[in-house]
Amino acid sequence: MALKRMALKRRAALAVFAVATGAGLAFWAHGQQTGQRLSLATSAYAQAAQGDLFQPISVVLNHPRCMNCHPRDDRPRQGNDRHEHLQNVVRGVDDLGFVNMRCTSCHRDENNANSGVPGAPTWHLAPISMGWQGLGDAELCTTLKDEKRNGGKTVAALVEHMTVDKLVLWGWSPGGTRDPVSTPHDVFVTQLKAWEAAGAPCPAASK
Amino acid sequence: MAITVTINGEARKIEAAPDTPLLWVIRDELGLTGTKFGCGAALCGACSVHLDGEVVRSCQILAQDVDGRSVTTIEGARDKIALAVKAAWNKLDVAQCGYCQSGQIMSAIGLLSQIAKPTDDDIDKAMDGNVCRCCTYHRIRAAIHEAAHAI
Numbered sequence: 535m536a537l538k539r540m541a542l543k544r545r546a547a548l549a550v551f552a553v554a555t556g557a558g559l560a561f562w563a564h565g566q567q568t569g570q571r572l573s574l575a576t577s578a579y580a581q582a583a584q585g586d587l588f589q590p591i592s593v594v595l596n597h598p599r600c601m602n603c604h605p606r607d608d609r610p611r612q613g614n615d616r617h618e619h620l621q622n623v624v625r626g627v628d629d630l631g632f633v634n635m636r637c638t639s640c641h642r643d644e645n646n647a648n649s650g651v652p653g654a655p656t657w658h659l660a661p662i663s664m665g666w667q668g669l670g671d672a673e674l675c676t677t678l679k680d681e682k683r684n685g686g687k688t689v690a691a692l693v694e695h696m697t698v699d700k701l702v703l704w705g706w707s708p709g710g711t712r713d714p715v716s717t718p719h720d721v722f723v724t725q726l727k728a729w730e731a732a733g734a735p736c737p738a739a740s741k
Numbered sequence: 742m743a744i745t746v747t748i749n750g751e752a753r754k755i756e757a758a759p760d761t762p763l764l765w766v767i768r769d770e771l772g773l774t775g776t777k778f779g780c781g782a783a784l785c786g787a788c789s790v791h792l793d794g795e796v797v798r799s800c801q802i803l804a805q806d807v808d809g810r811s812v813t814t815i816e817g818a819r820d821k822i823a824l825a826v827k828a829a830w831n832k833l834d835v836a837q838c839g840y841c842q843s844g845q846i847m848s849a850i851g852l853l854s855q856i857a858k859p860t861d862d863d864i865d866k867a868m869d870g871n872v873c874r875c876c877t878y879h880r881i882r883a884a885i886h887e888a889a890h891a892i
Binding site: 621651 | 781783796801802855865866867
């Protein structure tokens with residue numbers, strides 16, 4: 535009986551050891567893999583080669599505070615759910631709205647604390663050539679950089695624009711119940727400069 | 742804050758806090774009550790007036806924005822287009838309860854000032870910001886066509 539109990543204890547101990555060792559090995563292996571991925575991810579050369587430097591920029595450009603005014607059609611969007619602007623607001627011939635329904639009919643050069651209506655200097659819709667909505671990272675990147683479509687901006691000018699333009703900066707202080715862009719602006723600028731320094735690589739088209 | 746603004750062609754000096762909505766300047770400071778408060782959030786168009794000739798929601802424009810500028814309210818809408826719009830409104834008996842109608846008329850004048858012969862699509866785009874709880878939209882559209890024809 536005692537022998538049988540000892541045998542059982544030994545088997546249980548072996549099982550615990552096996553599980554613990556297995557888990558430890560798996561944890562170590564995972565750490566190795568993660569470490570390997572991290573070291574690749576933090577390698578500027580590798581990121582440039584993969585176009586990964588654009589990925590965090592894409593996250594910002596795809597945020598509703600940026601994307602709502604970069605549609606590829608004639609309807610500005612609103613809200614975190616990106617619904618079409620209420621009141622049948624459309625682009626108009628100058629990206630400032632149709633007759634009577636001009637951006638400046640309601641939007642001022644700063645947020646309206648009384649009503650919650652957002653505002654910033656030069657409030658307007660991006661020209662349709664700068665429409666980004668629905669683009670994958672590769673096409674978004676090439677569209678952003680294409681001087682025929684981006685208003686003749688070099689990469690340096692794009693970085694400058696996204697660093698200091700007051701309408702762009704509004705995305706980080708949108709007021710009301712609107713979510714600001716999730717990446718802090720100083721981090722975004724660092725990401726932009728890293729991308730620029732690497733030659734502004736774009737991700738592969740299949741990505 | 743001292744503000745000089747031309748209201749319906751007359752230069753006026755008023756004293757108002759900079760963040761006072763233009764609507765309250767018009768109604769409370771100047772006593773022009775034809776312009777109505779509807780929502781206070783640029784959603785209904787009842788407070789529509791013209792600022793330097795462009796239709797704006799006076800609940801969103803602040804006193805500090807109009808210093809040195811020109812505002813036209815329903816009381817001051819008297820040019821050829823405005824008179825044609827008002828005549829068409831009367832002819833077709835557009836108003837029902839009438840609360841939104843000063844805003845509707847100011848927007849109709851704004852539209853006809855820029856597009857002499859608007860299509861239904863033009864009217865839909867230009868008038869969509871003016872809400873009518875009585876749903877007089879079909880008569881508003883007809884009256885705009887009527888006014889365009891008369892002009």
